[in-house]
Amino acid sequence: MSQHPLPGDPTSGPLPTPAAGTRLDRWLGSYSARTHGMRASEIRALFAVANRPEVVSLAGGMPCLDVLPLDTLAELSRHVVATRGATALQYGSGQGEERLREQILEVMRLEGIDAHPDDVVVTTGSQQALDLVTRIFVDPGDVIVAEAPSYVGALGVFRAYEADVVHVPLDEAGLIPAALEETLARLERAGRRVKLLYTVPNFHNPAGVTLSAERRPQILEIARRHNVLVLEDNPYGLLGFEADPLPALRSLDDDGVIYLGSFSKTFAPGYRVGWAVAPHAVREKLVLASESAILCPSNASQLAISAYLERCDWRGQIKSFRELYRERRDAMIGALAEYLPSASWTVPDGGFYTWVKLPDGLDARAMLPRAVTARVAYVPGTAFYADGQGADHMRLSFCFPTPERIREGVRRLATVVSGESELVDLFGTGGSGPGDDVQAPGPDLA
Ligand code: PMP
Numbered sequence: 001m002s003q004h005p006l007p008g009d010p011t012s013g014p015l016p017t018p019a020a021g022t023r024l025d026r027w028l029g030s031y032s033a034r035t036h037g038m039r040a041s042e043i044r045a046l047f048a049v050a051n052r053p054e055v056v057s058l059a060g061g062m063p064c065l066d067v068l069p070l071d072t073l074a075e076l077s078r079h080v081v082a083t084r085g086a087t088a089l090q091y092g093s094g095q096g097e098e099r100l101r102e103q104i105l106e107v108m109r110l111e112g113i114d115a116h117p118d119d120v121v122v123t124t125g126s127q128q129a130l131d132l133v134t135r136i137f138v139d140p141g142d143v144i145v146a147e148a149p150s151y152v153g154a155l156g157v158f159r160a161y162e163a164d165v166v167h168v169p170l171d172e173a174g175l176i177p178a179a180l181e182e183t184l185a186r187l188e189r190a191g192r193r194v195k196l197l198y199t200v201p202n203f204h205n206p207a208g209v210t211l212s213a214e215r216r217p218q219i220l221e222i223a224r225r226h227n228v229l230v231l232e233d234n235p236y237g238l239l240g241f242e243a244d245p246l247p248a249l250r251s252l253d254d255d256g257v258i259y260l261g262s263f264s265k266t267f268a269p270g271y272r273v274g275w276a277v278a279p280h281a282v283r284e285k286l287v288l289a290s291e292s293a294i295l296c297p298s299n300a301s302q303l304a305i306s307a308y309l310e311r312c313d314w315r316g317q318i319k320s321f322r323e324l325y326r327e328r329r330d331a332m333i334g335a336l337a338e339y340l341p342s343a344s345w346t347v348p349d350g351g352f353y354t355w356v357k358l359p360d361g362l363d364a365r366a367m368l369p370r371a372v373t374a375r376v377a378y379v380p381g382t383a384f385y386a387d388g389q390g391a392d393h394m395r396l397s398f399c400f401p402t403p404e405r406i407r408e409g410v411r412r413l414a415t416v417v418s419g420e421s422e423l424v425d426l427f428g429t430g431g432s433g434p435g436d437d438v439q440a441p442g443p444d445l446a
Contacts, residue, residue, distance in 0.1 A: 096122025174211030203351025
């Protein structure tokens with residue numbers, strides 16, 4: 001017998017309305033088991049404060065959109081609705097617009113990928129592709145092998161599907177083949193079912209490193225031998241600062257790799273357009289899974305991106321992004337050398353992030369409230385592991401703040417690391433942290 005009155009029961013009287021921001025949840029007993037893995041990170045609420053203008057946020061993975069030609073894009077959107085409005089505003093194909101899928105092939109050719117438009121599934125950002133791939137392959141308790149550390153948003157998806165994430169270390173040349181071999185052999189001996197190897201080979205989030213050209217075929221050979229499907233997540237591949245992109249894993253093995261791409265970092269995340277390229281049979285399952293989740297990706301977004309690729313110099317735009325982020329990377333690395341010589345860090349050749357190892361004995365998560373008080377924010381390393389490692393690391397992103405702000409942010413961070421800064425009650429809550437009604441912004445997850 002339920003202890004609670006049923007909704008609509010005339011004898012039960014009006015139900016009390018919980019005040020906004022209280023923790024009461026009437027449906028607590030009703031959630032599926034799968035939601036037990038869905039947790040807001042403990043640090044999320046802090047980011048509501050970290051997003052205040054006086055705080056230098058080195059936390060988020062938001063691209064800098066200042067260099068986009070907004071007037072031209074506005075005109076393009078107008079043109080799309082004026083000339084193709086009935087399509088743009090209508091439902092579309094579950095797999096995505098054919099013209100856009102052809103254009104995506106052009107983008108991927110820059111990384112040596114040779115595919116057919118039929119192999120491409122357009123998704124709502126590559127985040128949705130991560131969800132779909134996990135949904136069609138992973139049962140609770142299946143193993144996903146992933147780099148240590150790994151992208152926080154992928155770990156969230158894997159947790160939601162109750163996967164067991166097993167980390168494999170990386171170094172400055174990316175995922176370590178010998179460690180992968182050892183881990184897969186150990187899991188095989190233990191009778192564990194490994195469904196996916198999840199990897200971000202280029203300008204890794206959060207580690208900033210890139211899988212070397214020599215290691216790429218080695219990783220693929222190991223995965224093939226152990227019959228493990230590789231999930232190659234590559235939103236940053238075209239954002240190299242020094243050299244042309246390395247060949248994608250998918251370009252070396254079209255049957256053993258699912259490749260994920262995105263326009264979020266090379267153009268703009270607001271359209272929420274990404275894609276997956278998968279072996280034929282897998283592609284069909286992805287389309288079915290996507291249709292049941294969202295029916296179809298947004299036609300308006302796809303047509304806008306398609307028009308952009310058609311009419312604008314998207315290669316030139318990527319070049320501008322590379323220059324912008326290179327300057328910011330230099331500012332970040334220069335400031336770390338000047339202000340934080342007691343730490344060590346990776347020097348990324350592209351992308352958005354550097355991975356900083358704190359001096360011995362410091363805990364990045366414990367330090368975060370003091371950092372936010374000192375008006376600087378970062379993401380503690382523990383966010384990037386499924387198993388609690390990473391307290392001695394932090395991810396610093398250099399994509400969004402200007403070089404001057406980056407330098408100032410690192411200078412503030414140095415005062416926190418050296419213990420000069422004090423913890424004051426920035427939240428006005430008597431020291432208990434930000435209130436629950438503070439809406440956490442998303443980009444700390446990016
Ligand atoms: N993968 C990685 C490694 C990322 O860093 C991100 C965003 N930060 C995503 C996937 C998701 O990107 P989107 O959904 O915007 O394409």
